[in-house]
Amino acid sequence: MGLTQISAGYVPLLDSAVLLAAEEFGFAESEGLHLNLVRETSWANIRDRVAIGHLDVAHMLGPMPLSANLGLTPLDAAVIAPMALGLGGAAITMSNAIWDKMAEAGAPEDGAPGPVGAALRKVIADRARSGEPHLRLAVVHPESAHNYALRYWLAASGIDPDRDVDIVIVPPPLQADALAAKRTDGFCVGEPFGSVAVARGVGRIVTTKGQIWQMSPDKVLGTRLQWAERFPEQLAALLRAATRAARWCEDPANHMALAAMLAREDRLGIDADLILRAVTGKLQFEPGVERFMPDFFVPYSRAANFPWVSHALWFYSQMVRWGQVAHKPQNAQKAAASYRPDLYRAALSGMGMPVPGASSKIEGALREPTEVGAIGGHLTLGPDGFFDGTDFDPDTLDAYIAAQRGS
């Protein structure tokens, strides 16, 4: 019996795990699918190959479907995210030299974004006074959860991301090299590349994306709208397979097998030990000092696979904030329509896996893990707070955007 072939692109990062595990551990096959996994070297390749149909689906940066639908990409094919591939998963790493100065300025070791940001602000002010060049901080793409998390943290710490530092682009696998060669002073990127820099002794993790915004979105499963409409059953089967794979990835009993698979030369090609740090939440901000952060990367629980429209709209608010797109009702509408919780909910119905009934939530409303009613059972959501205590209510998008403009 033949399996239905789906070509699936990915960039070698921790949160490609769900997609890779779906194929490698039999979840795709049990839905009658075979995923032809294609490793790509850049997000631009993912974008172009999805747009022209070389790839049916792909591991994508969360804001990427918005970019496509808002006309920020060269090829105008409508792209949607019918599923998210996990929460958290990224860290901010600084060079040892900058960290030493931050520690002197009072940065705590636990990554608390408020005081760490305050220390960084002092370091930046000192540099400005002595006429030293701007710090160069790298992210993987201008339209990425990492760029927005980094900028959010800087801005809330009193550092202007456009005037006080230089934000540059570096591909994830080259981040540690760039830091070692002093071409950059720090970076915000998905694991395992923060841990790689720590293990090589070239940098220190100073805070994490999940501390800046708890349970924050990152990558999604993206596809062309046209493909989703043409092959709705294949897409639904893929969403079920990937969700089962996500549940498998989160189970501690499978962490070793998952890390070993991801470590393979044809997958991430990174030591399993380093991948395991983020998979298990046993991070090392500096070599040899383990710090247990159980929610560092959440591939399945807390509705981690649910493509919240409020996540899409938060990304949109940041695109507006940093001048990537103009705020207009039509644009907000396009951004919201880029995430498709309806497709996810329909695919998962009757599987015994609870799915949220709402499509949007107030981000930052849950200070603690909270049990909520859901379709097909109960779900624990959150905590989903921003470190500065601000909420994002998608129903008051205009006010949120205006407030950030004013700050």
Place this chain on the structure above:
Amino acid sequence: MTESLSILVIDDNAIRASIIEAGLREAGHASVRVITDIEDVAQRIGEIAPDVVIIDLENPNRDVLEHFFALSRTIKRPIAMFVDKSDPAEIEAAVDAGVSAYVVDGLRKDRIKPILDMAIVRFRAFSRLRDELEAARSELQGRKVIDKAKGILMTSRGLSEDAAYALLRTTAMNQNRKIVEIAQAVVTAAELLGP
């Protein structure tokens, strides 16, 4: 021909870059620069001031370059990926061949198309060449394995060279496998069982 275009080729494969460069020169483009190291792009782009940039799609620094082209203060006009929306087949052919053209804002389509078409043809030719080279290499490797297997059979079973080869061939035919696979099995077995 109107004013000549300044063309930059960014490719970390120096051989392929020189094939593209030669193609551009043959087509009458005198101002062609090749950069293989990404670090040089930032330093030299101001001086080169390219109208057209040709990039191989496997370059891991594509996202870096796109951001740089869009924002760099050293570039007078922003550079963006060239996409002729009236010709989706060409877009597909380019991605398929593994090449992409980036152009300065406002450059006319008819001036870029022949450049991209030439790049597509040459990228394809290069891939073919590389595949053939790979095939030749693996064939040579296969021949070495067969020679080794023949040698093992000659000593261990006292066969002539022809008889050893005939034995490999008959076994391959009987098992419906390639001679080189049988030879590899013989070599592996000899290594496992050998002294």
